[in-house]
Amino acid sequence: MGSSTFSKPWRPFPENNENIRTFLKSYKPRNQDANHLRILFLGPVGAGKSSFINSTDSVLQGRVTGRGLTDATSGKTFTKKYKTFKFSKGSQGHYSFVCNDIMGMEQNDSGVHVNDVILALRGHVKEGYEFIPQQQLNEGDLGYRSCPSLNDRVHVLVTVVPSDSVSLLSEEVVKKLREVRLAASKMDIPQLAILTKVDEACPKAKQDPKNIYKSKYLKEQVEIFSQLLGLPVNCIFLVKNYSSEISSDDATDAHILCALKQMIVYGDDFLNHLNDTFE
8 A cells, every 4th residue: 555645745835934924914905996805715614614714813813713603513614604804903903804613504595595605705795794504795784885995895705625525525515616716707707716624634744734745545635626626636636624622733824824915916917907998
């Protein structure tokens, strides 16, 4: 039986996290009509969307935090409301990007409605709106925003799926994810994906986060997911969220920072392109 890891990582990683931290701290949208860049996280229930937002906060603050509530016990979605997360730079205000968590996707009529996600992409879903799985949001409803501004719209769509259950995604959930992806493509919204829970999927990655991009199994999951969703491999990132840890470490930070930087770069290109279109 051959080795379960490659001798070298199949994706190179920056040696210095501080360069990315500096980039994120100084980032401001080039499009001056936007105050911030908005990233929407979408995925099946329990994929680790809220955990990734918590982990992002932990990486930016340099300590493990717990902002977005997560539920480790339930198989049901824990996020019910549309919520925007901002990240503090202490006395310097906030970072110029925000993250939105959304109700998880499930089979049948459970979970978030595909049309509600598409409305969120367009900026029609108001902050704090509570999603109702069997009932989609309509114009005139209390949670519906009639005239969204550029700041209300989503500038990057990120699909989140656990790396240990890529092959277990139901046909229905994949169909819903693809539907949203198609709608986002029509709006020219850039799309990326993160595969979470790499430590649960691969013992070597659990042993040392530096092994994440050496794992043959995890590379295979990235390729399977790329086929399923039609996303290029270079838009899919592997991350380990902070869950049981009480302090952060550089290797785990590096994976989160790399994914985050790419989201910002893609989103800013999209915002900048909007400027070009209307000039």
